[in-house]
Amino acid sequence: MSDAVRLPLRLLGLAAGELPPFDLEVAPGEVVVISGASGSGKSRMLRAVADVDPHEGRVSLGNEPADSMPAHAWRRRVMLVPAESQWWHDAVGAHFENDVSGDLDALGLPSDALDWAVSRLSSGEKQRLALIRALARVPDALLLDEPTANLDEASVERVEAWLRARIRQHGLPTLWVAHDRAQIERVADRHLRIGLEGAELVR
Amino acid sequence: MSVIELSYGDLALAALLVLALGAVTALARLGMTRSLLVAALRTVVQLALIGLVLETLFALEGPLWVALMGVVMLLAAGREVMARQKHRLVGGWAFGIGTVSMFVSAFSVTVLALTVVIGPEPWYRPQYAIPLLGMLLGNTMTGVALGLDRLTEGVWRQRALIENRLMLGQPWQEAIGEIRRDATRSGLIPIVNAMAAAGIVSLPGMMTGQILAGTSPALAVKYQILIMFTVAAGTGFGTLAAVSAASRRLFDERERLRVDRLASGAG
Numbered sequence: 001m002s003d004a005v006r007l008p009l010r011l012l013g014l015a016a017g018e019l020p021p022f023d024l025e026v027a028p029g030e031v032v033v034i035s036g037a038s039g040s041g042k043s044r045m046l047r048a049v050a051d052v053d054p055h056e057g058r059v060s061l062g063n064e065p066a067d068s069m070p071a072h073a074w075r076r077r078v079m080l081v082p083a084e085s086q087w088w089h090d091a092v093g094a095h096f097e098n099d100v101s102g103d104l105d106a107l108g109l110p111s112d113a114l115d116w117a118v119s120r121l122s123s124g125e126k127q128r129l130a131l132i133r134a135l136a137r138v139p140d141a142l143l144l145d146e147p148t149a150n151l152d153e154a155s156v157e158r159v160e161a162w163l164r165a166r167i168r169q170h171g172l173p174t175l176w177v178a179h180d181r182a183q184i185e186r187v188a189d190r191h192l193r194i195g196l197e198g199a200e201l202v203r
Numbered sequence: 204m205s206v207i208e209l210s211y212g213d214l215a216l217a218a219l220l221v222l223a224l225g226a227v228t229a230l231a232r233l234g235m236t237r238s239l240l241v242a243a244l245r246t247v248v249q250l251a252l253i254g255l256v257l258e259t260l261f262a263l264e265g266p267l268w269v270a271l272m273g274v275v276m277l278l279a280a281g282r283e284v285m286a287r288q289k290h291r292l293v294g295g296w297a298f299g300i301g302t303v304s305m306f307v308s309a310f311s312v313t314v315l316a317l318t319v320v321i322g323p324e325p326w327y328r329p330q331y332a333i334p335l336l337g338m339l340l341g342n343t344m345t346g347v348a349l350g351l352d353r354l355t356e357g358v359w360r361q362r363a364l365i366e367n368r369l370m371l372g373q374p375w376q377e378a379i380g381e382i383r384r385d386a387t388r389s390g391l392i393p394i395v396n397a398m399a400a401a402g403i404v405s406l407p408g409m410m411t412g413q414i415l416a417g418t419s420p421a422l423a424v425k426y427q428i429l430i431m432f433t434v435a436a437g438t439g440f441g442t443l444a445a446v447s448a449a450s451r452r453l454f455d456e457r458e459r460l461r462v463d464r465l466a467s468g469a470g
Binding site: 054079 | 363364366367368369370371372373374375381455457458459460
């Protein structure tokens with residue numbers, strides 16, 4: 001797909017939870033990894049960017065601030081994939097709007113996975129399907145909350161490679177919450193660490 | 204057919220049945236003899252009081268007195284709706300939404316039935332207005348309370364799911380859609396069931412009372428049908444209004460799910 005809009009994601013004076021306000025600009029196709037102890041506010045920061053939590057500061061995509069459009073339109077463009085995905089229909093396939101057969105294969109899922117019942121999905125399958133579900137909606141920016149937490153080593157590599165290819169190809173500015181040091185090394189263009197004093201770019 | 208007068212002695216005989224039941228539950232150690240007797244006593248006191256109030260009201264016949272009675276009944280129903288929800292909206296919204304939607308539906312349907320359908324002179328004549336309003340409020344209250352309880356409970360339990368749907372870019376109406384429909388449906392089920400079973404499984408209480416009090420069954424049936432239809436309309440519109448308003452209140456202007464607007468359910 002070549003219709004990608006390639007806009008930077010700008011955070012201006014963003015303050016979520018107890019974090020002091022900070023600025024950050026994520027270029028199109030750039031991955032900024034966010035790390036920090038659990039409870040430090042990583043997930044809350046992503047929720048603030050997606051505007052699912054009340055917050056201080058402004059976020060914009062290119063020159064369009066979040067509040068210039070309806071909240072659901074913003075979230076469709078700035079897509080947050082939470083650590084625990086939720087499924088509301090009985091059948092997996094009912095959650096998908098587009099054809100995703102190529103993605104299933106790339107993430108090591110069988111092509112009939114969409115015919116499965118949600119109740120039989122393992123946590124790893126759910127996580128991979130949630131990523132496919134989110135990216136199939138063609139967002140302009142990505143917010144990933146520990147996207148490989150429930151995966152075995154082989155799947156982690158597959159998912160990382162697939163995500164990186166998509167992020168580069170569509171020019172998606174991406175915030176990626178991660179714990180694993182090796183993963184941070186592999187995927188981060190820049191690294192934002194959240195500590196006691198606030199958010200700090202360490203790379 | 205004339206009405207047979209009930210003496211206090213007759214009522215005392217009926218009370219003996221309740222006392223007998225109380226003795227049996229005590230022997231069986233069901234642990235509810237006390238609440239049974241208290242409830243029976245409350246029936247006597249509350250109904251005696253309302254009898255006095257109605258006698259007075261019927262004698263006064265002033266529109267202001269009827270209106271005052273209506274407001275008292277409405278506020279009591281609003282309080283009850285609020286008390287029946289575990290995760291109610293905080294900040295007076297549970298009471299406000301319940302009361303306003305009952306006012307809008309039950310009152311307007313009552314006024315409509317009085318002015319257009321029954322047509323007593325004057326239209327607010329308490330013999331007609333108060334029992335009709337009572338029937339409507341009682342049933343609307345059940346529907347509104349069930350609907351709101353189901354809605355807030357569903358949102359409380361499925362907040363992660365609703366939020367995930369929001370994250371995928373769904374508008375709030377879509378993200379809460381199933382829960383909202385479920386809640387509305389559960390508010391409507393009692394009256395739909397009551398209409399479906401009327402006359403076959405159960406003889407409705409009002410009709411039974413009218414027949415016992417000497418009204419011809421044909422007329423009692425007509426009144427019962429009127430009551431059923433008005434109750435269905437009142438309950439339906441009341442539940443729809445309450446569930447819609449509460450759903451809206453659960454999201455803010457940026458379509459964020461605001462679970463913090465619900466009581467935690469501890470109190």
